[in-house]
Amino acid sequence: xxxSLKARxxxxxxxxxxxxxxxxxxFKKGDLPTFAEKISETKxxxxxxxxxxxxxxxxxxxxxxVCEHCHVDAGPDRNEIMTLETMQQCxxxxxxxxxxxxxxxxxxxxxxxxxxxxxxxxxxVGIKDFIVRSNLTIIKANKKYHDLPEFFKxxxxxxxxxxxxxxxxxxxxxxxxxxxxxxxxxxxxxxEVGYGMQNSDLKLDLxxxxxGAFLPGNQQALEQDFKKALKTDFDISFHNLFAITNLxxxxxxxxxxxxxxxxxxxxxxxxxxxxxAVANVMCTNTISVSWDGFLYDCDFNQMLNLKVASKIxxxxxxxxxxxxxxxxxxNQHCYGCTAGAGSSCQGVVA
Amino acid sequence: MSKNYYDAADLRKFxxxxxxxxxxxxxxxxxxxxxxxxxxxxxxxKSLIALAVAHTEQCPYCIDAYTKDGLQKGITKExxxxxxHVGAAIKSGATLVHGxxxxxxxxKLEM
Numbered sequence: 001x002x003x004s005l006k007a008r009x010x011x012x013x014x015x016x017x018x019x020x021x022x023x024x025x026x027f028k029k030g031d032l033p034t035f036a037e038k039i040s041e042t043k044x045x046x047x048x049x050x051x052x053x054x055x056x057x058x059x060x061x062x063x064x065x066v067c068e069h070c071h072v073d074a075g076p077d078r079n080e081i082m083t084l085e086t087m088q089q090c091x092x093x094x095x096x097x098x099x100x101x102x103x104x105x106x107x108x109x110x111x112x113x114x115x116x117x118x119x120x121x122x123x124x125v126g127i128k129d130f131i132v133r134s135n136l137t138i139i140k141a142n143k144k145y146h147d148l149p150e151f152f153k154x155x156x157x158x159x160x161x162x163x164x165x166x167x168x169x170x171x172x173x174x175x176x177x178x179x180x181x182x183x184x185x186x187x188x189x190x191x192e193v194g195y196g197m198q199n200s201d202l203k204l205d206l207x208x209x210x211x212g213a214f215l216p217g218n219q220q221a222l223e224q225d226f227k228k229a230l231k232t233d234f235d236i237s238f239h240n241l242f243a244i245t246n247l248x249x250x251x252x253x254x255x256x257x258x259x260x261x262x263x264x265x266x267x268x269x270x271x272x273x274x275x276x277a278v279a280n281v282m283c284t285n286t287i288s289v290s291w292d293g294f295l296y297d298c299d300f301n302q303m304l305n306l307k308v309a310s311k312i313x314x315x316x317x318x319x320x321x322x323x324x325x326x327x328x329x330x331n332q333h334c335y336g337c338t339a340g341a342g343s344s345c346q347g348v349v350a
Numbered sequence: 351m352s353k354n355y356y357d358a359a360d361l362r363k364f365x366x367x368x369x370x371x372x373x374x375x376x377x378x379x380x381x382x383x384x385x386x387x388x389x390x391x392x393x394x395x396k397s398l399i400a401l402a403v404a405h406t407e408q409c410p411y412c413i414d415a416y417t418k419d420g421l422q423k424g425i426t427k428e429x430x431x432x433x434x435h436v437g438a439a440i441k442s443g444a445t446l447v448h449g450x451x452x453x454x455x456x457x458k459l460e461m
Contacts, residue, residue, distance in 0.1 A: 167426055210421065217422035221393060225424055271362065 002066040003085040004075040012254040015305040022332040032270045035334045042275040046327040053285040053342045055103040059109040064141045067175045069252040082291040087118045094154040100128040108138045131158045131296045136186040150191045158203040164211045166229035175209040196259040205240045213261035219243035219348045242347030247300050247336035269335040277342025280349035283328045297328045312321045361411045394423050402437035
């Protein structure tokens, strides 16, 4: 299995280096406008938060997969894992937040040794939408994870899972050999306990992201294609498909540069800029918490180590009202969320 | 000006044709957009037709545009190649069917 950029001591693992790449080159030369310049055209600079709706918590960067496009640079060699103490601090916040959605992500969040305890405790709070982002293969990776569908069901967790394509070739190319077959087996297990079935309140949504240097197509059309193919070929059902644009950071940035697609990809993002998407980008209604408790405007800023521009930068000092009074930290990667119909962890935004 | 007849960067400038004839340019792009909307055929099917025609027309801009469009729509490389073969089959069939004309002339003129 491939190693993470960090384990390979790759230059791109350094977030400062990523920010240099994103700030210089075609943007410094003036070939393309910076994101700040672009949103200034429609008087949307500085970007400000709206009502907080989503608290997204990253339980750690450890993962059983090493996907080619991963913006987290996750993998089995990453040992950054949220501690029980930080989870307890998060629980305090979950109890008092105005956010209606709790979104657990990783890595593979299930690999955190305290994952089940955290889900049990958080589910008692009665938050409206409790999401766990599962990569699917973890369910089949080891016997100790085989009962995850039952566990999710017990706690009425909303499962959101990545599946880049309904064909084996495209999926395995992006996520690794054997991932497609394991993902199909995991989806069947989720369907068996009631997830993703028509009229079921056990929500199962899929995330599609392009397997290469191109933007996602129409979310609704892709959803129809996925539903038809997965039903016909494997008798699998799911509810919604979220089409997510790959942002030019971390492993995907490394791929763009190595494949000499970086400039064309950034140009495509800028050409597809949609000012209507800016109003609804996820950083305006989300707070992202890292494995070590620091706060970010979104998961992507977390991976670039761009903390919130606020006096409150850690979950242990969390004060929602103060936090909401901040400017959102932006850079050129933000074009990924404003291209076409826009992109967020919940799919299109415009 | 580029020394090459074709420059990939020119594709982004396609819209500029309207600058020298706004009315006809606008009419063309309106028509173009409408053609590719979902209709009796899906946008996915239309994209594959466009890709096949792009090849028979041997337009590098169109091949670039509709290969990317196909990828965005989740079309697989196998589907794309099959579509190109459809175009190639029609193109070669159209050539070969004229062979009947040649045969007719030969049959008429030869003793």
